Each structure stands twice: as C-alpha cells, then as structure tokens.
Amino acid sequence: MTVKSQQDLIGLMRIGRVVGLTLQELKAAVHPGMTTAELDALCEAILARSGATPSPRKVYKFPGAACISLNDEAAHGIPGKRVIQDGDLVKIDLTAELGGYMADACVTVPMPGVSAEKKRLVDCAEKALKRAIGAAKAGQPLNAIGRAVEDEVRRHKGLNVVHQLNGHGVGRTIHEEPSVPNIYLKRFRQPLRNGMVLAVEPHITLGAGDIFQADDGWTLKTDDGAAVANFEHTIVVTEGEALLVTA
Template sequence: MTIVSAEELEALRAVGRVVGLTLQGMKDALRPGMTTAELDAIGAELLASQGAHSAPRQVYDFPGDTCISINDETVHGVPDGRVIQPGDLVTLDVTAELGGYIADAAITVPLPPVSKVARRLCRCAASALARALQVARAGRPINHIGRAVEAEVRRWGFAVIPPLSGHGLGRTIHEEPTIPNFYHRRLTQPLEAGLVIAIEPIITAGRGKVVTDTDGWTIRTADGALSAHFEHTVVITEGPPIVLTKPEA
C-alpha cells in the first residue's frame, strides 16, 4: 500500500510496534529445551495481549501464529513438537494484523554454542538489511535494494536465495511490488514516497536453492546449508525510510 494520510501512518506504526515487541518477547523467552510450539504460544499470547492477530493464520490459515524456522529451514517453519537445541539458528518471523493494517519482521537468533560460520551468517544477514535500508529512498529504482543486499551478502562469502523476496504490504500480507534480494536489471520503477514494503534478506551458507517440505509450508535449503533471515517493514520517504517494526517504533 501507499500511505496517503497521517492516520494510516499512525495505524501502521501501531501494528509495527506490536510486531517488534512480539519478536523481542519471543527472543527473550527462547531457550534450548523448549518446543517450537511452546515458543509460538508465547508469540500468540504477546499478540493477543496487544489486541493483534496473526496475519498468516488469518489470511492463509497457517498452522501457527508465528513462523519458526531452524537451521536449514529458510521461511514458513511450522511450530510443532520439535525441541530447540543448543547450537541451533532459530528464525522468528512475526506478521501481525491490528485494525486492518499489517506489518512483518524477522530475526535469526543463534543459540550458543554456534559455529563461526553460523555466527557470521547471522551478522551478514543483519548487515545486508542495514545496507538495503540505506538505499531505500523515494525516486531510486527498486532494484537498488536488491543490488545492495546481493553485494553485501557476496562480500561476506554467502548467497542470497533468489525465489524468496521482500514485498509490498500494509492491507494484506503480500502486495506489489516484489523486492528481490538480488539485482534485477528490469526492476527500474522508482520507489514512491509513502510506499510500505518489507525488506528481508534471506541468505544461506550454501548454493541458494530451496525445496518445500511435505507439510506444504516449510521451505528449506536443498543442500541442507544453514539459513538466516532479517526483516523490517518500512515506509519509503525522501530521506531514510521509516522503520515500523522496531519495538520502540
């Protein structure tokens, strides 16, 4: 969506704050020995306590209130009885609806002890998101975001996952435009002030190909390589974007 009023911006700030606080609460609660279903229940309680709902459950009938992906799982991990282990990379992805508006964010949390590669992968994904935020300004081509992400990921020696992209959102989860995590030379349309998008580098220590599990939801790397995912929902402006999904937003 493209924001056209101060009221819309405030509504998006509100749902973005819910997402940021829910992610922070889940991260604080995350411990080895708990199941992904138990962690998801904490996320559900945090959403409900703020008057919000799980957008994936509402829109797609996703079998969880949050997505929790571990190690080689890239996105859409289904919460279940799987026990979280020391050394896991745990990706928490929260998409919330509040008052008809939607925001989306993700973080990958390394649970010690983790390998040097795993720790670097998380740092790389976070750095790629930061680089993308630096170039996401009104008037610049959409493909500048993907170029920034891809260049940073390659600099660290890792790979993006081409089928998995950022996207517009605001009134529903997935809206136009698509925001690839690589340079697409034909995506030259300029970013518009007020546009709401999710920027989400999803990267891997492997080759970048993915497969979908038999559950029909979980996407994982085809080669079993580790994956990391960092995401914010932002509003494009003439200057730096407004990041909606920080806890203090």
C-alpha cells in the same frame, strides 16, 4: 500499500510497534529445550495482550501464529513438537494485524554453542538488511534494494542470497505489490515512491541458495541442507532515510 494520510501512518506504526516488541520478547525467551510450539504459544499470548491477531493464519490459514524456522529451513516453518537445540539458528517471522493494518518482521536468534560459521552468517544477514533499507529511497529504482543486498553478501566469502525468496509490499494484507527481490534484476527498475510500505527481508545462506518446499506444504528448505539467516523490517519509503515501522 502507500501511506496516504496521518491515520494510515498512525495505524501502521501502531501494529509495527506491537510486532517489534513481540519479537523482542520472543528473542529473550527462546532457549534450547523449548519446542517451537511453545514459542509459538508465547507469541500468540503476547499478541493477544495487544489485541493483535496473527496474519498468516487469517490470510492463508497457516497452522501457527508465527513462522518458526530452524537452521536449513529458510522460511514458513510450522510450529510443532520439534525441540530447539544448542547451536540452532531460530528464525521467528511474524506478521500481525491490528485495526486493519499489518506489519511484518523477522529475527534470527542463535542458540548457545552456535558455530563460528553460523555467527558469520547471522552477521551478514543483519548487515544485508541494513544496506537494503539504506537503499530504499523515493526516486531510486526498486532493484537498488537487491543490488545493496548482493553487494553486502559479496563481502562475506562463501555466503549466498536465497534468490527465490523476495520482500514485498505490505500494510493492508501480507503480500502486496511490488515484489522486492534480494538480488539485482534489471527489469525491476520502477521508481520507489514516497509513502510506499515494504517488507524488506534478505535471506542469506551458507550454501548455494536453492530451496524446495517440504512435504508439509509450507516449510521451505535449502536443497543442500545449509543454514539460513533472515532479518526483516517493515519500512515506509521516504525521500531520506526510510521510516522503520517494526523497530
């Protein structure tokens, strides 16, 4: 969507705050020994307190409130009986709706005992998101975002972008135009516009970056079993620094 009124901005920031605070609570609560279903139930309860609803279930009939993906699961992990272990990377990707507006964000939470390589991966993914958001300015080409992600990842030897996963427009539904690749693609040179609402979400891996869909029909996993880290914010493009909706 594009923010066209003060009402749009207020509605978007309202749900953005709910999503951001929910992820903060989940990040503080997740621990080894907890199942992903238990973490998801907590997510649902926190959203309910705010009157918000999980968007993936509403839009796509996803079987959970949040996508909870571990280690080599790049995205769309289904909450269930799987027990979170020491050393896991837990990705919590949450899109929620309130008052007709949606916001989308993700955090990667390293569990105690995580390896140095996984810590390096998480650091890279966080920095890649920061660089990507910094590149999102009105008048700049859309592919400046992917270039920024790639430039950051090249600074971290052996890490790669999961190139099949993109960011996207968001605001009135989960996935809107435009697609926002996390690599530089020449054809994505349309200018970013003031007020555009984007979900920026680089996925970074210790492996080659290729993925496949698991038999459950939802979970996306790396071909080589390498771990993935992902951070995401919903932003509003401006002529200066982007407005962080889900901070």
